[in-house]
Amino acid sequence: MAGPAGLFAVYKPAGVAWCRVREAVETRLLRELNAAPRRAPRQQIRFLPTPAPAPSGGGALELVPTRVPVLADHPLVQGPRFRRLKIGAGHRLDVKASGVFVLGIGHGNKLLTDLYNCHLTKVYTVGGLFGKATDDFSDTGKLIEKTTFDHITREKLERILAVIQGTNHKALLMYSNIDMKTQEAYELAVKGLIRPMDKSPPIITAIRCLQFALPEFQLEIHCLHETQQYLRKVVHEIGLELKSSAVCTQVRRTRDGVFTLDDALPRTQWDLRSIQDAIRNCRLKVETEIEKTLGHRDNSPVHQLDVQTAHGADS
């Protein structure tokens, strides 16, 4: 009986490193898998010497065939069935951040690479605070400077967000390495599907303000190839643009590709049953997304030309 295999998402709480989360899930799963009833041990016929009954022999030993379990199958001899599980992690979250964290078990680890190559956007909810500047751009760092922030209005913030969005949209088109003169590029641009499919610097595809109550504010950011520290730096730079300063209080990932907050398992549900249900629920979504993105690339005219030349070379 193999362990579970596939992709699922957990909710990583803030203040804990991502590897601890992965290890906690692994320990819990191992405990449950090993607690499950094992297969009954194999039986074998052995001829065991037993003392003969009193009337005949009288003290001589006799070999009696008996059915005994094989000692090699004894749980104390074999040890636990599962000692390690291959659990891989998707896009990581740093210590101060929280949110959706994708993990893969067994064969699902191969899908992790495919999901990474799909270059899907991630959605974060970033909370900020005006009036302070710290060395690591978060509210727990060393204070560098305090500034006034009464002049900031929601309209000014939205103007800055529009500028950020415009420059990042241009970077999106430039890093995607598509020839802008083709009809295919035009059609992808209309649908909004142009995005870099290779390494690129962090790009923000969409940003908007969810809440604004001085000195706090909350942004929703859709981005690619980012790190959480980059998002904190963006908050700091927004503060500078508004002639004040800002620190980031909260970074929470609400969506990672196709996995949303609804699919993420909270800590009380990190057990075998819930994980198996989660894998089953997400399997279809993941497969369609990978098929759509990478399958489109495999069926592109260039690929088909390669296939044809390969066939031609073979024959």
Place this chain on the structure above:
Amino acid sequence: MAGALRAIRTAGPARPFHCRGLGGAAGPPSTRQLREAEEAAPVFQYTGKAARRKDRVFVWGFSYSGALGVPSFVKPDAGWKKPRRIQPTPYRLETEEKISSAACGYGFTLLASNTTDITKVWGTGLNKDSQLGFQRSRRDQTKGYEYVLEPSPIPLPLEKPQQTRVLQVSCGRAHSLILTDSEGVFTMGNNSYGQCGRKVIEDEIYSESYLIHQLKEFDSRVVQVACGQDHSLFRTKKGSVYACGWGADGQTGLGHYNITSVPTKLRGDIAGVNIIQVSSYGDCCLAVSDEGDVFGWGNSEYLQLASVTETTQVNVPRHLPFKIGKIKEAACGGTGNAVLTEEGNIFVWGYGILGKGPNLIETAVPEMIPPSLFGWSDFNSDICVAHIRCGLGQFAALTNRGELFVWGKNLRGCLGTGRMEDQYFPWRVTVPGEVVDVACGVDHMPGSSAPPCRESCGNGAVQPRC
């Protein structure tokens, strides 16, 4: 901008933190110490009292005709520097006054400000037909400059120079029109087809000419002027349109194909209609009425008017029955046209790079450009286009968020994208600030913009003629 980052310390309690003296032991500061240190820290203020937003002008495109207004591009100020033939991205142009209107002709630019000072209009670029007036040469006082490399004032023969304001300027191939609020329209430049609104003089020499003609005889005050290649259009307050100039393609719309040297009122389908905007750049003209209908006349070799007629020249304004909604603004290019509807969508038709990919080369019926190319998405569903402008082979659109999108033929870097290739769908131009207005020429563009929180930039693009 230099004085904006002046930090003012606001007073806080003047007690130094981490003050433990010699008695206490060293160690990481406790939470209470950190909190007290934070409250004791001084608060800095980086904003001034009234940070108003100034407008600025940016130019990009071909510079050798002087149309960009930056002399160091043509004649570098140091011996080792090379002249810059093309400015591929927006470059800031320093102007003394705030520019309210700009226009590009074929190799020259006019910038106008609505101030009441004596100097209201500046011109730069080609001046071989005196389209920038007479620019006295400093070396020889009797001669004038053929190429003006820097925005130079254009003296206007105003009756009340300290009260009249210049509302708008417009440039054609070799002539310019300047619209004032109370003294009519001033025209200068080439008049070989009567485009300046005065009688054609045989063998007239246009270079180094002092002649600036004033036009006042219209049925009401002129509120908009538009220049085609060799003809001029005037729109009055009552909603009627006057035209003069070359008419071989019917672009004067007066029912004949001859030249007209006196502005004459147009009839045809626009008789009695209240026109709120006219536009022209090449040899085709479009007019928009207050009810959202569009009328066209002039050259139709590129299917601009093919929806109503098969002929290639239309010399009477015809109503174009497009079912695309109420039209707010129209822009006429050399071979392609574009209109902007009330909902903020752009429809293009004609010939050339129209903005819907390399496959759409020509169409007689308007096709909509998908709004997602201008930044519209489910996330930002209130983005729409606010203005549309046309150059000879390129289009420019301004959104309500102040972003500038260009597409079309990239002749000598006139698109301002930073690349030399043609652009087949709308592409964002990075201009520092929010763009307020843009003018397209043949191979240069001026734009005006306002910065997000500080000053705004203006645009400027001058197009040099190829």
